[in-house]
Amino acid sequence: MGRNQVYCCICGGPFLEPGTREDEPGEWLYHPTLWTTVHDAKDGVELDMYKWELGMYTYDLIDPVDDSQRRVLEQEATYQEHNVFLISESGENVPAFHVVGNESPLYLAVYSQYSQLVQRFISSRPEAHDVFQISDKDKVSSVKQLWKVIFTRLPASGRGFTYNIDHPTRYYGITSLHLIEWELDNNPLVSKYIEADLIKVPQLTECILDNLEPDASGIRSEEASTDLEDQDWWFNKLITKKELPWLWDLDEDLVHKKQRTGDWNWELLVKKLSGPDIYRPEDETLRLPLGLRNRQRIWKCIEDARLGDIQRQIGPPHLGFAVPMQGNLWDGYTPKSQQSTA
Known part of the structure; x- marks a missing residue:
């Protein structure tokens, strides 16, 4: 490999010669x-x-x-x-x-x-x-x-x-x-x-939902706005994917099931998913799989x-x-x- 290696013109990643790492990640x-x-x-x-x-x-x-x-x-x-x-x-x-x-x-x-x-x-x-x-x-x-x-x-x-x-x-x-x-x-x-793998991300929806925080009445995060919009409105923004089109494979059934389990702060989750730095592996605002972070980088x-x-x-x-x-x-x-x- 080395300096004569060729890189993808969409994402900058390297092309590997066949047989280098067969049947392995990547x-x-x-x-x-x-x-x-x-x-x-x-x-x-x-x-x-x-x-x-x-x-x-x-x-x-x-x-x-x-x-x-x-x-x-x-x-x-x-x-x-x-x-x-x-x-x-x-x-x-x-x-x-x-x-x-x-x-x-x-x-x-x-x-x-x-x-x-x-x-x-x-x-x-x-x-x-x-x-x-x-x-x-x-x-x-x-x-x-x-x-x-x-x-x-x-x-x-x-x-x-x-x-x-x-x-x-x-x-x-x-x-x-x-x-x-x-x-x-x-x-x-x-x-x-x-x-x-940025296309087939294992347990993508479950990993995203693991970041949900309870919507405690009277206790609003600084990252969340006042009650100008209710949580159902933010939930719909997530489920319709218009705000986050790079999450095209979000499992809507799992998200609806999660919604029925309690009062959740969907606004905070959507705003964090819209953050400018979530493509970074070291980002701590959310716990996300590396494949999803890489997908967001390439989408950007x-x-x-x-x-x-x-x-x-x-x-x-x-x-x-x-x-x-x-x-x-x-x-x-x-x-x-x-x-x-x-």
Whole structure:
């Protein structure tokens, strides 16, 4: 492994070569999907071709067609080594984040699990726009728009491969780990955090309900407001998931059953679940599984995505190496979506 290792462009986690840790936690880190763009043609669908602009250090689409004729194609693959992926269907070996020669298709490498996570995020948006066009102020509302945002982050390289793509928050701390030889055993806390399954979280609902506190009459937490809204209103916010769409798999039957057992402070629970730091493994406001914390981190990474949130590099590329972070491992930079417009 080491510095030639490739990292997911949605969450910043490492792709592992098959056979490294089979049948162990984190097995889903072996399963990448390559995203590329295609367009309608006379004989069916053709791959879009991209080129590297000499002297500009950017990638551009060759012979662009109407965006309505284009879409994002997701292909299952296997990570080999040194930024080589084997596409399962075609048997072709291709690199990610890099144009080969004068022109070639361009592939973005993500974990296969994230197709579901991205679709869940898009479903949570008030409106879905199945187009590539997106303003620099809007959240993504389609896979096409997420492709476009990540494409604009690419540090285009004409010589040498790019192994990881920058993110406005450094993936909330993960990019700092790209500067060392990544081994899951090097840092036990980070290893368990990264390898925890974020889709199938064991006993997710039970773990959340374990954080419920009694709603003692006359005793209100400082984190809870006055009785402007009753607890049933906050309960409904939790159960409908509109406030917390990343909890799509919350078991409503279990939550209703818990509600019938007493008077509970649903307001405090919802507000804590909405807190800005619950993605951090060391956060003490709630007791949550690491897989759920990692899910919330990645949800935030998608939610932060804005067109132009990473300035494309001008000048020779640094072969994809990240800039060292300062401060706490989990600290990130303020994303464009949260920066003041004043």
